[in-house]
Amino acid sequence: MNIELSRRAFLQTAGAGLAGTTLGALGFGDIEAAHAAAIRSFKLANTTEARNTCPYCSVACGVILYSKGDLRKGEQAEITHIEGDTDHPTNRGTLCPKGSALLGFVKAPTRLQQPMIRKPGADKFEPTTWEDAIDRIARLMKDDRDQNFVATNNDGVTVNRWITTGFLAASATTNETAFETYKVVRSTGMLVFDNQARV
Amino acid sequence: MFPPIANPSVTDVAPRFSEKDLVRRSASTVPAPAERLTEVAKLIDVSKCIGCKACQTACIEWNDTHPEVGVNAGVYENPPDLTPDMFTLMRFSEWENPETNNLEWLIRKDGCMHCEDPGCLKACPAPGAIVQYSNGIVDFVHENCIGCGYCIKGCPFNIPRISRVDHTAYKCTLCSDRVAVGQGPACAKACPTQAIVFGTKEEMKQHAEGRITDLKARGYANAGLYDPPGVGGTHVMYVLHHADQPELYSGLPKEPRISPLVEAWKGITKYAGLTVLGVAAGVGLLHHLVMGPNRVSDTDEENAERLVRSDRHDSA
Amino acid sequence: MTAHDVEPDNAVHPGKPVTVDRYTVGARINHWITAASLILLALSGLALFHPSLFFLSGLFGGGQFTRFIHPWIGVVLFFSFFGLFIRFWKANLWKREDGTWLARIRDVLANHEENVPEVGKYNAGQKFVFWAMSVLIVILISSGLVIWDQYFSAYTTVGQQRVALLVHAIAAVAIIGVWIIHAYSALWVRGTIPAMIRGSVTGGWAWRHHRKWLRELVTKPGGRSGSKPAE
Amino acid sequence: MTNSWTDIRNTDLVVIMGGNAAEAHPCGFKWVTEAKANRGAKLIVVDPRYTRSASVSDLYAPIRQGTDIAFLLGLINYCIENDKVQRDYVKAFTNAGYVVKQGFTYQDGLFSGYDEAKRDYDKSSWDYEIGADGFAVVDDTLANPRCVWNLLKNHVAVYTPEMVERICGTPKDKFLKVAEMVAECSSPTKAMTSMYALGWTQHSKGSQNIRAMAMLQLILGNIGVRGGGMNALRGHSNIQGLTDVGLMSNLLPGYLTLPNEKEPDLNAYMSTRGFKPLRPNQMSYWQNYRKFFVSFQKAMYGSAATPENDFAYDYLPKLDVPGYDVLRAFDMMHQGKINLYLCQGFNALQAFPNKQKITASLSKLKLLVVMDPLATETARFWENHGAHNDVDPSAIQTEVIELPSTCFAEDDGSLTNSGRWLQWHWAGGTPPGEAKRDTWIMAQIHLRLKELYRGEGGAFPDPILNLHWPYADPGDPTAEEIAQEINGRALAKVTDTADPTKVLAEAGKLLPGFAALRDDGSTSCGCWIYSGCFNEKGNNMARRDTDDPDETGAYLKWAFSWPANRRILYNRASADLNGKAWDPDRKVIEWDGAKWSGYDVPDIAPTAKPGEVGPFIMNPEGVSRLFTRGMMRDGPFPAHYEPFESPIVNPVAPNVRGNPAARVFEGDFRQFAEPASAEFPYAATSYRLTEHFHFWTKHVVVNAVMQPEFFVEISEQLAAEKGIAKDGWVRVWSKRGSVTAKAMVTKRIKPLTCDGKTVHIVGIPLHWGFTGAAKKGFGPNMLTPYVGDANIETPEYKAFLVNIEPVSGPVA
Numbered sequence A: 001m002n003i004e005l006s007r008r009a010f011l012q013t014a015g016a017g018l019a020g021t022t023l024g025a026l027g028f029g030d031i032e033a034a035h036a037a038a039i040r041s042f043k044l045a046n047t048t049e050a051r052n053t054c055p056y057c058s059v060a061c062g063v064i065l066y067s068k069g070d071l072r073k074g075e076q077a078e079i080t081h082i083e084g085d086t087d088h089p090t091n092r093g094t095l096c097p098k099g100s101a102l103l104g105f106v107k108a109p110t111r112l113q114q115p116m117i118r119k120p121g122a123d124k125f126e127p128t129t130w131e132d133a134i135d136r137i138a139r140l141m142k143d144d145r146d147q148n149f150v151a152t153n154n155d156g157v158t159v160n161r162w163i164t165t166g167f168l169a170a171s172a173t174t175n176e177t178a179f180e181t182y183k184v185v186r187s188t189g190m191l192v193f194d195n196q197a198r199v
Numbered sequence B: 001m002f003p004p005i006a007n008p009s010v011t012d013v014a015p016r017f018s019e020k021d022l023v024r025r026s027a028s029t030v031p032a033p034a035e036r037l038t039e040v041a042k043l044i045d046v047s048k049c050i051g052c053k054a055c056q057t058a059c060i061e062w063n064d065t066h067p068e069v070g071v072n073a074g075v076y077e078n079p080p081d082l083t084p085d086m087f088t089l090m091r092f093s094e095w096e097n098p099e100t101n102n103l104e105w106l107i108r109k110d111g112c113m114h115c116e117d118p119g120c121l122k123a124c125p126a127p128g129a130i131v132q133y134s135n136g137i138v139d140f141v142h143e144n145c146i147g148c149g150y151c152i153k154g155c156p157f158n159i160p161r162i163s164r165v166d167h168t169a170y171k172c173t174l175c176s177d178r179v180a181v182g183q184g185p186a187c188a189k190a191c192p193t194q195a196i197v198f199g200t201k202e203e204m205k206q207h208a209e210g211r212i213t214d215l216k217a218r219g220y221a222n223a224g225l226y227d228p229p230g231v232g233g234t235h236v237m238y239v240l241h242h243a244d245q246p247e248l249y250s251g252l253p254k255e256p257r258i259s260p261l262v263e264a265w266k267g268i269t270k271y272a273g274l275t276v277l278g279v280a281a282g283v284g285l286l287h288h289l290v291m292g293p294n295r296v297s298d299t300d301e302e303n304a305e306r307l308v309r310s311d312r313h314d315s316a
Numbered sequence C: 001m002t003a004h005d006v007e008p009d010n011a012v013h014p015g016k017p018v019t020v021d022r023y024t025v026g027a028r029i030n031h032w033i034t035a036a037s038l039i040l041l042a043l044s045g046l047a048l049f050h051p052s053l054f055f056l057s058g059l060f061g062g063g064q065f066t067r068f069i070h071p072w073i074g075v076v077l078f079f080s081f082f083g084l085f086i087r088f089w090k091a092n093l094w095k096r097e098d099g100t101w102l103a104r105i106r107d108v109l110a111n112h113e114e115n116v117p118e119v120g121k122y123n124a125g126q127k128f129v130f131w132a133m134s135v136l137i138v139i140l141i142s143s144g145l146v147i148w149d150q151y152f153s154a155y156t157t158v159g160q161q162r163v164a165l166l167v168h169a170i171a172a173v174a175i176i177g178v179w180i181i182h183a184y185s186a187l188w189v190r191g192t193i194p195a196m197i198r199g200s201v202t203g204g205w206a207w208r209h210h211r212k213w214l215r216e217l218v219t220k221p222g223g224r225s226g227s228k229p230a231e
Numbered sequence D: 001m002t003n004s005w006t007d008i009r010n011t012d013l014v015v016i017m018g019g020n021a022a023e024a025h026p027c028g029f030k031w032v033t034e035a036k037a038n039r040g041a042k043l044i045v046v047d048p049r050y051t052r053s054a055s056v057s058d059l060y061a062p063i064r065q066g067t068d069i070a071f072l073l074g075l076i077n078y079c080i081e082n083d084k085v086q087r088d089y090v091k092a093f094t095n096a097g098y099v100v101k102q103g104f105t106y107q108d109g110l111f112s113g114y115d116e117a118k119r120d121y122d123k124s125s126w127d128y129e130i131g132a133d134g135f136a137v138v139d140d141t142l143a144n145p146r147c148v149w150n151l152l153k154n155h156v157a158v159y160t161p162e163m164v165e166r167i168c169g170t171p172k173d174k175f176l177k178v179a180e181m182v183a184e185c186s187s188p189t190k191a192m193t194s195m196y197a198l199g200w201t202q203h204s205k206g207s208q209n210i211r212a213m214a215m216l217q218l219i220l221g222n223i224g225v226r227g228g229g230m231n232a233l234r235g236h237s238n239i240q241g242l243t244d245v246g247l248m249s250n251l252l253p254g255y256l257t258l259p260n261e262k263e264p265d266l267n268a269y270m271s272t273r274g275f276k277p278l279r280p281n282q283m284s285y286w287q288n289y290r291k292f293f294v295s296f297q298k299a300m301y302g303s304a305a306t307p308e309n310d311f312a313y314d315y316l317p318k319l320d321v322p323g324y325d326v327l328r329a330f331d332m333m334h335q336g337k338i339n340l341y342l343c344q345g346f347n348a349l350q351a352f353p354n355k356q357k358i359t360a361s362l363s364k365l366k367l368l369v370v371m372d373p374l375a376t377e378t379a380r381f382w383e384n385h386g387a388h389n390d391v392d393p394s395a396i397q398t399e400v401i402e403l404p405s406t407c408f409a410e411d412d413g414s415l416t417n418s419g420r421w422l423q424w425h426w427a428g429g430t431p432p433g434e435a436k437r438d439t440w441i442m443a444q445i446h447l448r449l450k451e452l453y454r455g456e457g458g459a460f461p462d463p464i465l466n467l468h469w470p471y472a473d474p475g476d477p478t479a480e481e482i483a484q485e486i487n488g489r490a491l492a493k494v495t496d497t498a499d500p501t502k503v504l505a506e507a508g509k510l511l512p513g514f515a516a517l518r519d520d521g522s523t524s525c526g527c528w529i530y531s532g533c534f535n536e537k538g539n540n541m542a543r544r545d546t547d548d549p550d551e552t553g554a555y556l557k558w559a560f561s562w563p564a565n566r567r568i569l570y571n572r573a574s575a576d577l578n579g580k581a582w583d584p585d586r587k588v589i590e591w592d593g594a595k596w597s598g599y600d601v602p603d604i605a606p607t608a609k610p611g612e613v614g615p616f617i618m619n620p621e622g623v624s625r626l627f628t629r630g631m632m633r634d635g636p637f638p639a640h641y642e643p644f645e646s647p648i649v650n651p652v653a654p655n656v657r658g659n660p661a662a663r664v665f666e667g668d669f670r671q672f673a674e675p676a677s678a679e680f681p682y683a684a685t686s687y688r689l690t691e692h693f694h695f696w697t698k699h700v701v702v703n704a705v706m707q708p709e710f711f712v713e714i715s716e717q718l719a720a721e722k723g724i725a726k727d728g729w730v731r732v733w734s735k736r737g738s739v740t741a742k743a744m745v746t747k748r749i750k751p752l753t754c755d756g757k758t759v760h761i762v763g764i765p766l767h768w769g770f771t772g773a774a775k776k777g778f779g780p781n782m783l784t785p786y787v788g789d790a791n792i793e794t795p796e797y798k799a800f801l802v803n804i805e806p807v808s809g810p811v812a
Helices: A003-028 A099-106 A130-148 A175-186 B054-063 B119-123 B150-154 B186-190 B201-217 B260-291 B298-315 C025-049 C051-060 C063-088 C096-103 C105-109 C124-146 C149-155 C158-188 C193-197 C203-209 C211-219 D005-010 D026-039 D068-081 D087-093 D148-156 D161-168 D172-186 D206-219 D239-244 D266-271 D285-304 D326-334 D355-362 D438-456 D479-487 D701-706 D716-722
Strands: A048-053 A062-068 A078-084 A116-118 A150-152 A158-169 A190-195 B022-025 B040-045 B089-096 B103-110 B130-133 B138-140 B196-200 B224-226 B236-240 C019-021 C200-202 D013-017 D042-047 D059-062 D192-196 D230-232 D340-344 D367-372 D399-404 D413-416 D421-425 D503-505 D589-591 D596-598 D682-687 D711-715 D729-733 D738-746 D752-754 D757-759 D761-765 D800-807
Touching (some): A078 B054, A099 B186, A099 D701, A130 D399, A175 A190, B054 B089, B119 B130, B201 B236, B201 D026, B298 C211, C019 C203, C025 C158, C051 C063, C063 C124, C096 C124, C105 C124, D013 D068, D026 D042, D087 D206, D161 D172, D711 D729, D716 D800
Parallel strands (some): D042 D059, D340 D367
Antiparallel strands (some): A048 A062, A116 D399, B022 B130, B040 B196, B130 B138, D711 D761, D752 D757
């Protein structure tokens, strides 16, 4: 192929093309580029709502959990978004930096998934089953209680206390969990029993 | 209390504005929309802001961005700057007021101002990568973005950031997806003290008036609204206690405008440049047509041959 | 003085017509790499320069790739041109006759070269193109680095970047203008392009346009080879 | 809180002291900004640091941590001196006129009856003169030099503005400005609200900090009114509920107390409770104590609790010490006296003082069980994490079982907020992996234990075998079932005591409220103060009606507020002696000639006549107490005591170190720095940041982004003195441990001048550990002293001594 000719032709075309588009650029034409949708589709469409309260501080802001799937229909529900509940008189839909990021708590990589046990002296946890874990806890509790239960004090007064095992409740569990916990713990005679309100 | 933003609906609703409401489109022209939507605005009352960063976390959650866990750099700003994954940032500045001798901790939520005359859009070379709706929202369309970073240079507020992952520019969208279904932006909904409120621009100006009156009553004689005319006004406005000194708030520009350099680049240079090139090409063409090519004549060849021969004699 | 205008392996080959070596293979490859880079840069740069030319980004597979490749081609151009600069800078030093030549540019444009003084390897117009290219490429690469967002945005302020953008745009317009002169001249002055393709010109071409250079070549010891044509 | 979050909108002056509401409770703080914006309310912040609350305040006054009582008594002194007292309120609604026994004294920082060896008081002199009629002697003219008012006047006289400046480091002009603004609220038409939290509780005199402010609020007439009150912001979402339900060593639900071993039977137990009125006509509501107690025992033990066995009184353990609080528990553990420990979502390793002691204590356990949604440090106390948890796993013989529990998003139930609202929530997501609800876990433990006792017998199995367990699925009780149990049920028909024909509840039905409780075993009720939360009208905690007539912020139809859906406690005090609102614009309830009514549920019998029955119905006096008799361990009035670790010697009582009645364990005293220590010259304090919630949110990537790394805050002056660069690294150490941190050098902390000495403050936030998404870091509990408040044993986290130096970088 004759390079010189082809180059010449190309250069001439380019020159003409340039002149032509310069006119275009000065306002004598318009380029139609493909339009792309600017606005994201609304991500809460077709999700299921559940009313909840923020588990962090005691302002107890109302939040709405948005999920794919409906627990109330017996489905698996995956929470996809959490935001403030505007109907709530205290927070009126607002949330603090913790509340706004609640989804990250629900889905934290460090959420526990299964019961684990760490044997004495071991340097890591091993998986166990609920069955084994509860059995082990109950067994050790009973053994310790039977061994250390104080039925009467030195003065012969019935005291029925157990102080070699302790229970520490938190302060983000529900009142219902709290009361059931109270029943289970106190019925054993445990006195070393406290909750986060202490600190 | 300013009416809070209602809970979102989970039923599918059609967006209230779309392509047909564009008033500007980068590197292209759009037909004027039939009628302009009511202008919206976000008002940030710095005097009510407690710097809690709820706006930042709500923004991350809503926009599904993934900023990295950084380090502490001896300041409260985290991340240290806006990033492609952090569209808004609380900036903190400690200022000792020389008039009162009191410390003031001036905390400003930084982010896109949604200028009426957007410098980013002006600078953008990619058709349709930046659009402006008639309600005032300036939005980036990532499918069209080429990642050149011209928007950063165009922006008087230094807002857009280019992603190192997909090489497109990111900034606050004013939650266009929420506004499109009648919601307010995620940050405004989250803001615990309603330091951020959202509504029509007129409402926001009115609301600001009330706030400024309150601030003046508390001794802030220079309290005022930041809605800079240099960029045609903004759709994100501030109430400042010291409106006479916006620079105190981590360098909020006092009289922002699109840089004259950018104006020159996108104005005169663009047109003059192409004209010069067009003319140059045209002159060449014309010269060729009139004068024709400059050819070597047979005489020239003979002269050359003669020269070569004579020289051989000389040197022989 | 004369040595500047004569590349060591340039030679005159007697014959009919006489042929004169003008560019070595290396110089030609170097030139065409530079030329290709410059053209690609102009095309990709224009795509980013003006919306109506954005369609040119299609030549590069779209805006994203245009944005990506443009600065890299710039780097290629810079080093490639640097090679040309090393080769040719001496031959482009300004000489007395260049002033006269320039003063009589009208005659040149009117194809009346007989009225201008004899010039060496390059005439004043070519020297202008050479030095303009040199200066503009330095300006373009340095301003280009400042606005190469992907790697260098952190090293300058936005204010500096804005200056760089404007400078880059103006310099780019200028260099395209220079290029138009260069390319047009090559077209207009017939016989020039083969010099950069085959490496040689005819004796008549040299006599007509660069007589002084031809004389120097002829008088240069070993300036003439046998009758073998240049390969 | 005596009031609610939404009530703060009604205030004229907010005093944030001992808290940092804007940072720790941003959405509640909204109502402060609303009051400011809509009512022109003012905000005062008193804090060692210029906090984010201070950033929106009208007045900020610095204070040295641990000196709040001096500041507050200084305010009381100012108000009394300048006659800025709501005199009618004080006379009618406080014990100002009550005459105190001869023998009560306060001298050299000590009240009468101090026993240095026991670090305790004989409190017998701290009481009223009792008249021949059996009632307390009262001088309504306040002339008697031994009446509470005059004793108080004398007690606070030493706290002059100069003394406040000397102790607290608060410049006198700032203090006086605060005092002027506070004093204005003595007007019946002005209300001030106090918002406080752990900045007041986490001191060796935390309870007295709060009392001091409560006393100020009483003399200003701000208790019971809209926009007033003592508002504990509180920490966790259900810290109020867990306390209400009594999950503490010495408590039964509803603030009933566990018997001690000096109370062998129910009668002995009741003899010190069920208080008789100290003045004629008073309600003295604790007279109903027996009804609450018996109903609780019926809820616990059902048919096993009978009149014959004192309603299973012996099933309850009897205390030999005031309580096995966490500090005592870990001290016992440290001595090897505790074998098993179960943590239900409480990160003990990070939360308790002197981490080294906590690690050593946990290492002595046989078994540690942790139930938590997240991977806590406590469950991994045996794991080596370099300097952040420098232990040798092989040397730790504790078996650890970690049980995954659900989080809020995965269970139904109620939480009680700081405004006492019980709010129901609904699950929205499926639990991850094998995570189980706490209710399931606790049921499983109980059933397994019961099975073992049934099969094997053992030590006193009766309470376990007879624990009332009335759930449809015994292995998995539902939240609704338990909520109904808490509310209470009629076991037999319950009728009105005044009108036996009127049936309050048929047998088997849910009780309408605690007024229907009986002490004969015919009712059961898990937690009397919650009664009414889930009755025959339905689950009142789940109510979502936002109706709020006249926008008072009461929201009576939203959820349920204990007690009896009351939103403002002591709201009878919002009206004057005749039952008319002190401030007509701020009416809560008023007497219409026959009964009390208004925007809230009256906190008094609806027909109790205004002149006769006092507004503080839980007190046998019927009035509030400026002088608290023998009810506090460390004195009937607050007095300034320095923290146990203090940069100066107590200026008002140089010979008293710390709170003289605070309990200090053997060995811990040796680990305190001396007062005005040269070795540990800087006053440190610990606190939360708004970006994080305790040790949870470091597991949340977004929050880790917001505040990624442990740091300490110091003044520019201290940084210059020590050569510490902004963004540099520092080592901070106390007598108990050492941490490495990034330095945040700020103008927001300024050195104070106290007792003529420059006191530098070191601020230490608390959110980091060695698990989660944030950078690994230290907790302030590496440094904090092992001592608690004299009354409730909350650890002294807010004031201790450290030293600081620049270092080149973190030790690996």
